[in-house]
Amino acid sequence: MRAEILSIGTELLLGQIIDTNAAYIAERLAEAGLSLYFKDTVGDNMERLVATLRLAASRAEVIICTGGLGPTADDITAEGIAIAFDAPLEMNEVAKSGIENLFRSRGRPFTDRQFKQAMMPQGAIMVPNPVGTAPGFILNKDGITVVALPGPPQEMQPMWLQTVGHYLSGLSGAIIYSRTLRFCGIGESVLEAHLEDLMAGTNPTVAPYAKLAEVHLRLTARASSVEEAQAMIAPVEAEIRQREGWHLYGIDEETLELVVGRMLRERSLTLAVAESCTGGLLGGRLTGVPGSSDYFLGGVISYANRLKEDLLGVRAATLAADGAVSEATAREMAEGARQRCGAQLAVSITGIAGPDGGTDEKPVGLVYLGLARDGVETRVVRHLFWGDRVTVRARAVQEALVMLRAELLALEASA
């Protein structure tokens, strides 16, 4: 079945917003096994909208429209579809009372203009909007399925997940199920080389997505039920787990800081940080997790050398002999943070983020990560990261979390 996406709105043609809906929908259509040959964008102009709808109907069986469903005069999508498909607009009473109730419950005044959003082409099925006021609709006419959804992604996406996706699955007789595996400590190209055979599969598909300092794999199966799809994914995931071992750290929305935090909580361990070149970014990521106060105590941002001495107890002799970016300083920073914060574990970061401050001996991108644990010798790892200041700092934070996770895994294994 061929599909076509039509994004509607003059703001898209002025470049004021980036059309992320089109990519979102394209990905969902691909998963559903629909072929997408064209995506089009038109402004709020009736003549051009109707012409583009007719063009789309000449080359696709499913047309997905986004945008132009609001109450103002330049919202013309419903009327355009009505004209192009000869299905005059009529009031959808369910949509009308839904809009009325929404405004009433929020205590907001509403004008008759709002009811414009309840006008739909004759025979259309309403698509509920759980977030905003504008419902969408699905029209089947002359063998063509036209879907109309509002433009804001925070409204369009839940409507797709709750209604439209299932409807299209029904048309194609398939459901789509996805699972994202998250990896750390391994690059995209290495992972691709390991899994080339699995990535060649078409159902389930295995697709890599490179993020800053980590890689995600999305496994997607098309089947007649969720259970069937899960059963198709399970052996592929098991094979990937077998090949990649500890590099797989989380599933779907699990971030590295969430996974590390969970391990700390499970073992009743507390954590402190000592940050130099990252200036607080590691603490910022750790505390991005709700409930992180269960295990994260805090720490010291020791940007100036004097604070490395005063707040962390790094020895002046160490700083003088080895410098602030050195194995010895990273060690003393981690140990100082652990002791002064009274934590069982502490991580330190000291490095040269650039663009200035690098030398032949200590180039930009050189970062030392220290890990102190109660009762064992402190470990320090040296990294040389490639990239600009933003990238070097982000990678340093990421590798600090990877190091912490490795330590917690080892603790678990030895327990």
Next chain:
Amino acid sequence: MRAEILSIGTELLLGQIIDTNAAYIAERLAEAGLSLYFKDTVGDNMERLVATLRLAASRAEVIICTGGLGPTADDITAEGIAIAFDAPLEMNEVAKSGIENLFRSRGRPFTDRQFKQAMMPQGAIMVPNPVGTAPGFILNKDGITVVALPGPPQEMQPMWLQTVGHYLSGLSGAIIYSRTLRFCGIGESVLEAHLEDLMAGTNPTVAPYAKLAEVHLRLTARASSVEEAQAMIAPVEAEIRQREGWHLYGIDEETLELVVGRMLRERSLTLAVAESCTGGLLGGRLTGVPGSSDYFLGGVISYANRLKEDLLGVRAATLAADGAVSEATAREMAEGARQRCGAQLAVSITGIAGPDGGTDEKPVGLVYLGLARDGVETRVVRHLFWGDRVTVRARAVQEALVMLRAELLALEASA
């Protein structure tokens, strides 16, 4: 003059990448005064590419193509343009030797396949690519101007800025000049209400862009020279400065942390931080500025109450009586950070970022910001931010920087 954008690449139809090029180009075309009625996306399929090029030529005078200029078999843009506009491909010798030199200088092996990127429609003008291997081209044929650029934004954008933008300005006889004014401490709707008359202008245009916790205004003039454009923008900018006063904090790429840092450096002041609910995000932003070690000393992430006492000297009695999220704690945190870090200024943040931990008395979003300065009484400001955990924390950091800037402005005024 009417323009049309054509994005080429199957990866766009699979939703694997978001088409940010289209929005970038749309914005540049709008600034250049070209009308954009349609944007289209097609995959790497010759029949559909040629059909779409012919459709575009039937309704626009300028067609901008991105993507499909690489060396592999599925890169078909040049050939598609050659077919659609009856301008057979031929080797562009300048492009050829450029590619040859690039590979040689990088010591990389190259195959004849690379020369495919030097094949251009007869009569096309080469567009140099300062970043990658694939040059672009501009073809004028039958009253239509076709521009072909590579897909990666980091290649496309400099090619636009260096060559294509000027070429199109030449066609339309205009140059485009933009300047972004950055505001803090004022919302988009208030700014729009203040500047409604100026925003109604068409040359220069004044367009607002809401960012997380700040607003930018982009002033764009179309003129026959940069000097003329600057002269058109100057009185509008002066009027905006007059109306908005201290809310205007920076120009173009100047971030709030950069501006605050510059003020600290100019006055030879040093800064420390004490962060609770933001966990290091303020330190992270401050140290994102290269050279911030000139004025930023560091600070304490006092997530646990015990660290507020041990590392900052907040009194146990204060925590017991007023709680960690209180005016008194914010005050003692700022003063403790200032003294223990030996800084002239210190900023503290303590609040409830959510989603849990809120009460009727102290709801989620409640944040106290403290500012301690050598020799004067510490100030504390209470905020109630709306939004999720990410938003509350980002706004807290932003308002801490706004508070710091206000203090530095006041110091300047009293000096």
